[in-house]
Amino acid sequence: MRLISDLGKYLLLMKEVFVRPDRMRYFFRQVLVEFQSLGIDSLGIVIIISMFMGAVVAIQTAYNIDNPLIPLTMVGFTVRQSIILEFSPTMISLVLAGKVGSRVASEIGTMRVTEQIDALEIMGVNPANFLIQPKVFAAVIIFPAIIIFSMGFALFGGWLACVVTNIVTSNDYITGLRSWFDPYTITYALIKTAVFAFIITSVAGFQGYETKGGALEVGTASTKAVVYSSILIIVSNLILTQLLLA
Amino acid sequence: MIKAININKSFGDKHVLKNITTEFLPGQNNLIIGQSGSGKTVLMKCLVGLFGIDSGEILYDDRVFSKMSFKQKKSIRKEIGMLFQGGALFDYMTVEENVMFPLNMFSNMSLDERKKRVDFCLERVHLEHANKLMPSELSGGMIKRVAIARAISLNPKYLFCDEPNSGLDPQTANVIDNLIDEITKEYNITTIINTHDMNSVVEIGDKVAFIYKGELWWEGGKEDILNTDNKEINEFVFASELTRKLKQ
Numbered sequence: 001m002r003l004i005s006d007l008g009k010y011l012l013l014m015k016e017v018f019v020r021p022d023r024m025r026y027f028f029r030q031v032l033v034e035f036q037s038l039g040i041d042s043l044g045i046v047i048i049i050s051m052f053m054g055a056v057v058a059i060q061t062a063y064n065i066d067n068p069l070i071p072l073t074m075v076g077f078t079v080r081q082s083i084i085l086e087f088s089p090t091m092i093s094l095v096l097a098g099k100v101g102s103r104v105a106s107e108i109g110t111m112r113v114t115e116q117i118d119a120l121e122i123m124g125v126n127p128a129n130f131l132i133q134p135k136v137f138a139a140v141i142i143f144p145a146i147i148i149f150s151m152g153f154a155l156f157g158g159w160l161a162c163v164v165t166n167i168v169t170s171n172d173y174i175t176g177l178r179s180w181f182d183p184y185t186i187t188y189a190l191i192k193t194a195v196f197a198f199i200i201t202s203v204a205g206f207q208g209y210e211t212k213g214g215a216l217e218v219g220t221a222s223t224k225a226v227v228y229s230s231i232l233i234i235v236s237n238l239i240l241t242q243l244l245l246a
Numbered sequence: 247m248i249k250a251i252n253i254n255k256s257f258g259d260k261h262v263l264k265n266i267t268t269e270f271l272p273g274q275n276n277l278i279i280g281q282s283g284s285g286k287t288v289l290m291k292c293l294v295g296l297f298g299i300d301s302g303e304i305l306y307d308d309r310v311f312s313k314m315s316f317k318q319k320k321s322i323r324k325e326i327g328m329l330f331q332g333g334a335l336f337d338y339m340t341v342e343e344n345v346m347f348p349l350n351m352f353s354n355m356s357l358d359e360r361k362k363r364v365d366f367c368l369e370r371v372h373l374e375h376a377n378k379l380m381p382s383e384l385s386g387g388m389i390k391r392v393a394i395a396r397a398i399s400l401n402p403k404y405l406f407c408d409e410p411n412s413g414l415d416p417q418t419a420n421v422i423d424n425l426i427d428e429i430t431k432e433y434n435i436t437t438i439i440n441t442h443d444m445n446s447v448v449e450i451g452d453k454v455a456f457i458y459k460g461e462l463w464w465e466g467g468k469e470d471i472l473n474t475d476n477k478e479i480n481e482f483v484f485a486s487e488l489t490r491k492l493k494q
Binding site for chain 1: 294295296316319320321323324326328330331332334335336337347348350351352406
């Protein structure tokens with residue numbers, strides 16, 4: 001029952017969120033601010049995780065190829081396919097759900113418990129639209145860009161691991177990276193990421209907006225935002241994969 | 247003028263406001279007093295539309311506010327300023343940006359005009375040099391004054407203050423009271439103040455409404471409240487040793 005009630009509240013909130021902003025100029029300014037806080041500020045962690053992720057996938061793939069008939073170029077190929085199809089869009093989105101989701105929920109939750117949202121409402125501003133829409137809009141644009149960075153750094157991390165440990169030559173790795181490339185895999189990854197970005201920001205926005213009480217409830221909202229958006233990412237990942245790749 | 251006619255509000259089984267009927271006049275400080283949990287804040291939130299009412303009517307100068315849609319209420323809300331208990335300043339904006347916010351959203355002023363208006367409002371609350379400070383750098387009294395500056399930036403016709411003196415020392419509380427009083431009289435604003443501060447009642451209470459267990463128990467002026475023989479209001483007003491001694 002609670003799930004249905006929350007779903008109803010979420011949909012009603014989204015109805016308030018996706019209306020024309022009161023002031024377009026102010027909206028675009030907010031979107032730029034959110035590009036910075038949701039996107040650019042997350043680049044550091046994304047780069048670190050991506051490089052190590054690429055390195056580990058490369059080493060594990062090389063370790064599992066013990067058949068002399070399978071060429072070592074397969075390492076580069078497997079790293080590319082794993083990173084583009086799954087690791088970068090899904091794993092980095094889960095990381096962003098933790099970082100960005102908790103930030104959005106706690107920011108909006110704190111505004112709720114300190115009456116800043118009431119203040120907006122009394123001024124005649126639609127608070128849901130004013131606070132959540134720029135975040136959703138910014139995330140849907142900036143997250144795919146971040147994932148492109150993530151893919152690049154992960155493939156570089158894989159190359160670095162191969163060269164440093166000497167398990168695969170640089171040439172073999174790069175040849176593998178360039179073999180049988182289908183550009184649609186990138187489109188698929190970016191579509192998935194845009195959907196995940198929407199889930200992360202809208203669910204976190206909803207959790208923050210519905211916060212009642214004080215600091216403890218803000219913490220709870222933040223945790224719920226991460227848990228619910230992570231679950232939704234995993235479920236929608238399955239659905240999107242079936243829809244886009246099958 | 248704001249009129250409340252037979253307002254009822256319940257949360258679940260709890261009947262919080264019972265048939266409240268009263269009116270608040272312009273150019274006056276209309277104080278709502280009562281014990282914690284008596285329903286003062288709920289009444290104020292109903293008046294500004296943050297809570298819907300179960301029955302009754304709220305009129306802003308004969309416009310039926312309680313029956314309006316969100317879009318219709320918007321035009322009235324531009325005429326409302328509200329001072330929240332904790333100030334409710336936007337933490338990520340400077341003092342100047344906070345005061346300028348309503349102007350950015352709802353006026354067609356140029357940047358220069360908006361800046362002048364902000365300077366005027368900050369001057370009005372004696373915070374001439376605080377433009378670039380963040381809310382985290384302000385004292386409790388300064389936060390309240392910035393919130394007043396923000397509330398008056400669009401020249402409101404109606405000003406709501408929810409416990410403007412809570413958490414302030416008596417001297418700063420006096421400054422805030424006098425400021426609200428000055429602004430109310432100068433711009434002929436209909437001001438409604440929620441408070442438990444008896445000092446405010448005696449200083450600026452042009453009209454006082456006493457809420458007791460969700461009912462409008464007593465109404466009168468600041469002089470009447472000290473001489474009434476109503477048992478509940480006497481228990482509230484003369485609850486402290488100091489006020490009892492002063493009465494004697």
